[in-house]
Amino acid sequence: MRLKRLEILGFKSFADSFIMDFEPGISAVVGPNGCGKSNVADALRWVLGTQSAKQIRAEVMENVIFDGSSGRKPMGMAEVKVTFDNSDRSLALDFDEVSVTRRLFRSGVSEYLINGSKCRLMDVTDLMVDRGLGSAGYWILEAEMVKTILSPRAEDRRELFDEAA
Amino acid sequence: MRLKRLEILGFKSFADSFIMDFEPGISAVVGPNGCGKSNVADALRWVLGTQSAKQIRAEVMENVIFDGSSGRKPMGMAEVKVTFDNSDRSLALDFDEVSVTRRLFRSGVSEYLINGSKCRLMDVTDLMVDRGLGSAGYWILEAEMVKTILSPRAEDRRELFDEAA
Amino acid sequence: AQTRFQETFSQVRDHFREVFVELFGGGEADITALDAEDPLEGGIQIMARPRGKKLENVTSLSGGERALAAVALLFSLYLVKPSPFCILDELDAPLDDANIDSFMGILKRFSTDTQFLMMTHNKRSMEASDRLYGITMAEPGVSGLTTVSLSEIE
Amino acid sequence: AQTRFQETFSQVRDHFREVFVELFGGGEADITALDAEDPLEGGIQIMARPRGKKLENVTSLSGGERALAAVALLFSLYLVKPSPFCILDELDAPLDDANIDSFMGILKRFSTDTQFLMMTHNKRSMEASDRLYGITMAEPGVSGLTTVSLSEIE
Numbered sequence: 001m002r003l004k005r006l007e008i009l010g011f012k013s014f015a016d017s018f019i020m021d022f023e024p025g026i027s028a029v030v031g032p033n034g035c036g037k038s039n040v041a042d043a044l045r046w047v048l049g050t051q052s053a054k055q056i057r058a059e060v061m062e063n064v065i066f067d068g069s070s071g072r073k074p075m076g077m078a079e080v081k082v083t084f085d086n087s088d089r090s091l092a093l094d095f096d097e098v099s100v101t102r103r104l105f106r107s108g109v110s111e112y113l114i115n116g117s118k119c120r121l122m123d124v125t126d127l128m129v130d131r132g133l134g135s136a137g138y139w140i141l142e143a144e145m146v147k148t149i150l151s152p153r154a155e156d157r158r159e160l161f162d163e164a165a
Numbered sequence: 166m167r168l169k170r171l172e173i174l175g176f177k178s179f180a181d182s183f184i185m186d187f188e189p190g191i192s193a194v195v196g197p198n199g200c201g202k203s204n205v206a207d208a209l210r211w212v213l214g215t216q217s218a219k220q221i222r223a224e225v226m227e228n229v230i231f232d233g234s235s236g237r238k239p240m241g242m243a244e245v246k247v248t249f250d251n252s253d254r255s256l257a258l259d260f261d262e263v264s265v266t267r268r269l270f271r272s273g274v275s276e277y278l279i280n281g282s283k284c285r286l287m288d289v290t291d292l293m294v295d296r297g298l299g300s301a302g303y304w305i306l307e308a309e310m311v312k313t314i315l316s317p318r319a320e321d322r323r324e325l326f327d328e329a330a
Numbered sequence: 331a332q333t334r335f336q337e338t339f340s341q342v343r344d345h346f347r348e349v350f351v352e353l354f355g356g357g358e359a360d361i362t363a364l365d366a367e368d369p370l371e372g373g374i375q376i377m378a379r380p381r382g383k384k385l386e387n388v389t390s391l392s393g394g395e396r397a398l399a400a401v402a403l404l405f406s407l408y409l410v411k412p413s414p415f416c417i418l419d420e421l422d423a424p425l426d427d428a429n430i431d432s433f434m435g436i437l438k439r440f441s442t443d444t445q446f447l448m449m450t451h452n453k454r455s456m457e458a459s460d461r462l463y464g465i466t467m468a469e470p471g472v473s474g475l476t477t478v479s480l481s482e483i484e
Numbered sequence: 485a486q487t488r489f490q491e492t493f494s495q496v497r498d499h500f501r502e503v504f505v506e507l508f509g510g511g512e513a514d515i516t517a518l519d520a521e522d523p524l525e526g527g528i529q530i531m532a533r534p535r536g537k538k539l540e541n542v543t544s545l546s547g548g549e550r551a552l553a554a555v556a557l558l559f560s561l562y563l564v565k566p567s568p569f570c571i572l573d574e575l576d577a578p579l580d581d582a583n584i585d586s587f588m589g590i591l592k593r594f595s596t597d598t599q600f601l602m603m604t605h606n607k608r609s610m611e612a613s614d615r616l617y618g619i620t621m622a623e624p625g626v627s628g629l630t631t632v633s634l635s636e637i638e
């Protein structure tokens with residue numbers, strides 16, 4: 001399976017529709033400090049079902065909804081949609097393309113969709129965990145993990161290993 | 166007062182005589198990972214009297230003596246000498262130049278010298294603390310301090326403030 | 331019979347010994363479980379020896395060497411259960427040019443099967459990538475995508 | 485009468501509000517003592533608002549913004565009792581080009597009275613410095629000084 005497209009609206013700093021189309025190989029994401037690069041990683045974690053606000057640098061999950069800037073008012077919903085090329089059928093669904101959508105409203109209501117049809121969070125996470133894309137997986141490596149994995153405190157490292165097992 | 170010269174031999178990776186002559190302004194110290202840049206900062210901390218091995222990334226103070234490489238045997242002594250231009254007499258000594266030397270032998274014996282004459286550790290630290298160069302001062306800022314000063318744990322930050330007071 | 335943890339540990343260790351040498355262009359490294367019965371509960375010791383230096387605990391290495399050793403270990407954990415894509419957020423910040431080349435080299439090797447998305451400020455990393463995505467805030471607080479070419483960044 | 489801690493805190497705060505604005509080219513920031521009686525025992529809250537964004541706890545900023553805010557605070561602590569020279573070890577690693585320019589700008593301003601020694605891998609920081617010292621390990625494990633020119637590094 002391959003990452004094909006990412007569409008973000010209302011999530012963190014993405015007040016306007018933000019669309020990335022992906023290709024194979026190594027893609028560099030560049031831009032000034034604070035422009036939204038790590039927010040793209042957060043969006044991917046979120047749409048694939050993380051339940052930990054802390055993991056995506058938010059105090060509570062509601063904080064991922066665009067909360068305004070000097071020129072804009074806060075928005076009422078965060079939505080992220082990721083589309084995969086599934087021609088190799090490595091995702092357990094009989095479709096050439098599989099899309100996953102996650103929405104969160106200010107009311108606290110959450111929605112999950114696979115190929116446009118509403119489903120439960122568990123349907124999303126079950127699908128992803130099999131492909132190494134669970135929220136405890138190693139598919140995002142960040143600079144802060146360097147400190148943790150070398151930490152002389154064995155407990156910190158053990159946590160990281162637990163996630164791989 | 167102004168930093169004039171730094172001479173290192175037998176301290177950490179400085180197995181051969183290493184001499185830096187300083188000028189006013191901003192000097193960049195560059196080179197590959199592991200070549201010895203941070204070791205220069207450690208040498209300055211050490212010669213000005215730090216008693217904390219941890220502060221200079223050593224498990225015990227004896228570990229600052231060059232302990233060999235694939236081509237060299239360990240050495241028996243670490244020595245660092247720093248020379249200051251004191252024409253403005255900001256150091257409390259009536260000399261145009263003031264040098265401080267620190268030595269550590271494998272036996273554990275330490276020596277401190279000011280302008281070539283043996284003195285006590287306290288004579289060095291008293292001289293330096295007045296100029297903001299005490300071991301708890303802010304004259305070395307490192308990347309690891311960024312984590313500490315922003316730490317949500319108030320105790321970590323308090324430690325840093327205590328040092329400034 | 332090995333427990334699942336012990337088996338995971340043994341796989342991570344095999345990857346780590348290999349990836350370290352590839353990233354450091356030589357030298358050697360190992361991880362040992364301080365409690366053989368339960369490697370993850372007992373804590374883990376990481377020993378490393380960059381080319382030409384002496385074997386020491388990873389904590390004695392320089393800032394950049396530690397970061398590179400950590401990348402080797404993190405990547406080894408990744409390889410136990412590789413995913414179709416992997417995101418790397420500014421892992422290259424403390425690395426010198428030669429180490430960035432090794433790092434990008436290993437990514438290239440794995441990029442036939444894995445898509446990599448790498449957030450970076452480093453020109454050398456950008457040059458070694460297949461394409462660039464630029465993110466800007468033309469309007470403060472609002473992220474937008476922009477096309478970027480390498481010559482623009484120089 | 486203010487205690488020495490409270491006075492130190494108040495000095496740090498004055499410097500911080502000014503240095504932040506200089507480094508961020510605008511915006512505003514403040515530190516508040518959570519226990520006014522004993523600012524250092526009670527913990528410290530750091531609020532920051534980069535230009536065009538909203539006021540938030542410094543923990544909500546991006547990696548580079550946090551690093552720059554931390555530099556502002558560390559430098560403010562330094563300014564309470566400035567020394568004749570100051571060593572900066574790779575503080576610039578997470579900064580983008582514009583922030584490196586601000587950072588080097590503030591160093592230049594203070595460099596009339598303070599000698600700065602800055603360890604760095606960043607070409608832009610090197611270009612803004614007055615001179616370069618190169619350290620190499622021609623022989624593995626043994627550090628040596630070498631002359632370097634900026635053109636060599638490009």
Ligand SMILES: Nc1ncnc2c1ncn2[C@@H]1O[C@H](COP(=O)(O)OP(=O)(O)OP(=O)(O)O)[C@@H](O)[C@H]1O
Binds near residue numbers: 032035063067549
């Ligand atoms: N809910 C939200 N609403 C609006 N803006 C938000 C929200 N959550 C985060 N942000 C903003 O996103 C910005 C951080 O973006 P991000 O961490 O992606 O930056 P970055 O490009 O990774 O920068 P760096 O290079 O410094 O790591 C911050 O300025 C923050 O204020």
Ligand SMILES: Nc1ncnc2c1ncn2[C@@H]1O[C@H](COP(=O)(O)OP(=O)(O)OP(=O)(O)O)[C@@H](O)[C@H]1O
Binds near residue numbers: 197232392
């Ligand atoms: N007592 C010692 N004897 C010999 N070598 C030592 C000793 N103590 C430290 N070293 C070596 O010094 C090197 C670290 O140097 P240093 O931390 O100054 O590197 P650096 O130039 O700051 O690198 P980076 O860019 O990665 O931060 C390590 O390789 C370490 O093995």
Ligand SMILES: [Mg+2]
Binds near residue numbers: 038419546
């Ligand atoms: Mg970031």
Ligand SMILES: [Mg+2]
Binds near residue numbers: 204603
């Ligand atoms: Mg260093």
